[in-house]
Amino acid sequence: MAAWSLGVMALVLGCRDPSPPLTAEADIEPLVEDTSPSVEPVPPPRTSTRDEASIATGPRLRVLGVAQDAGVPQLGCRCPRCERARAKGDGSFAASIALANPDGHVYLFDASPDIGDQLPLVRSLLNVDRRDAARVRRPVDGIFLTHGHMGHYAGLLQLGFEAAHTDAIPVFGTPRMVELLSTQAPWSQLVEKREIAVHTLTENMPTQVGDVTVRAVTVPHRAEFTDTVGYRIEGPRKTALYLPDVARWEQVPKMRALLAGVDLLLLDGTFYSGDELPGRDLSQIGHPLVTDSMARLQSRVDSGALEVVFIHLNHSNPLLEEGSPARVEVTSRGFKVAERGADFWL
Numbered sequence: 463m464a465a466w467s468l469g470v471m472a473l474v475l476g477c478r479d480p481s482p483p484l485t486a487e488a489d490i491e492p493l494v495e496d497t498s499p500s501v502e503p504v505p506p507p508r509t510s511t512r513d514e515a516s517i518a519t520g521p522r523l524r525v526l527g528v529a530q531d532a533g534v535p536q537l538g539c540r541c542p543r544c545e546r547a548r549a550k551g552d553g554s555f556a557a558s559i560a561l562a563n564p565d566g567h568v569y570l571f572d573a574s575p576d577i578g579d580q581l582p583l584v585r586s587l588l589n590v591d592r593r594d595a596a597r598v599r600r601p602v603d604g605i606f607l608t609h610g611h612m613g614h615y616a617g618l619l620q621l622g623f624e625a626a627h628t629d630a631i632p633v634f635g636t637p638r639m640v641e642l643l644s645t646q647a648p649w650s651q652l653v654e655k656r657e658i659a660v661h662t663l664t665e666n667m668p669t670q671v672g673d674v675t676v677r678a679v680t681v682p683h684r685a686e687f688t689d690t691v692g693y694r695i696e697g698p699r700k701t702a703l704y705l706p707d708v709a710r711w712e713q714v715p716k717m718r719a720l721l722a723g724v725d726l727l728l729l730d731g732t733f734y735s736g737d738e739l740p741g742r743d744l745s746q747i748g749h750p751l752v753t754d755s756m757a758r759l760q761s762r763v764d765s766g767a768l769e770v771v772f773i774h775l776n777h778s779n780p781l782l783e784e785g786s787p788a789r790v791e792v793t794s795r796g797f798k799v800a801e802r803g804a805d806f807w808l
């Protein structure tokens with residue numbers, strides 16, 4: 463695995479010693495309702511002694527978009543939800559979140575096609591220096607990419623020569639993701655012109671950003687151009703897992719291990735249920751259905767061990783509709799639906 467190079471990232475952000483990879487033993491069975499604490503790996507110790515009152519001054523995650531790659535309305539779609547969003551001008555941006563540290567450093571998770579409209583949502587979180595219009599070439603401090611599908615990296619083009627012409631923004635991804643960016647036009651031009659500086663992430667390797675440790679975790683998902691990762695984002699008090707695209711539960715045998723020590727799960731909620739896709743063979747759907755995720759995670763949510771927020775919602779998903787029966791069902795069961803601008807403190 464020579465390609466899993468550390469690159470110069472350690473110089474940029476500093477790295478701790480890698481922790482051991484997830485154990486194979488924990489990867490065997492899919493996560494089902496599980497009330498036995500004995501199989502749950504012990505959560506990692508918190509790294510801060512700050513008291514509860516200070517949590518709102520620590521690092522936070524902010525939701526920048528909630529929709530599947532294509533956003534809402536989806537081009538050409540005449541469904542009532544897309545038509546209504548088009549008419550009212552209140553659609554949904556593609557899924558993306560930001561990590562903001564109290565010192566004003568801000569990192570994006572994915573660069574969605576809506577990045578131009580999403581960056582103003584983090585402006586108030588930036589340090590004073592970078593609110594200055596003269597500093598537009600460094601609008602954020604880094605971008606962690608999950609994979610090479612349109613909704614997750616197409617926004618990088620807005621950093622290019624015809625657009626913001628940014629100044630070597632660190633962009634993190636797997637070896638395959640970095641190779642694509644480095645060798646395939648138009649992405650390679652961003653690298654050649656030093657508008658982005660690419661950094662390779664290895665599985666579970668810690669990247670330190672202020673008080674927060676970020677780790678990439680590989681997950682199964684369609685892999686035409688790149689592999690796919692989620693991000694484990696470990697704050698002083700809470701650990702989040704950002705999984706905007708992941709295969710069905712049955713295809714993610716290591717899900718139990720992925721959730722170890724996680725307090726906040728931002729989970730692929732592309733489709734609510736099979737009813738949403740009449741005529742489609744459910745076994746062919748490449749995402750976990752929200753109904754299935756709720757069944758599998760209900761006990762953890764009920765016990766308060768896990769907060770689950772559904773994100774990356776397809777235009778067909780009734781959770782996009784305020785007051786829909788699906789949304790009422792989700793929230794009444796203690797789950798959440800991502801909302802643009804919502805903050806989660808770490």
Ligand SMILES: [Zn+2]
Binds near residue numbers: 531611613706707774
């Ligand atoms: Zn996606």
Ligand SMILES: [Zn+2]
Binds near residue numbers: 535536
């Ligand atoms: Zn539609």
Ligand SMILES: [Zn+2]
Binds near residue numbers: 609683707
């Ligand atoms: Zn995808």
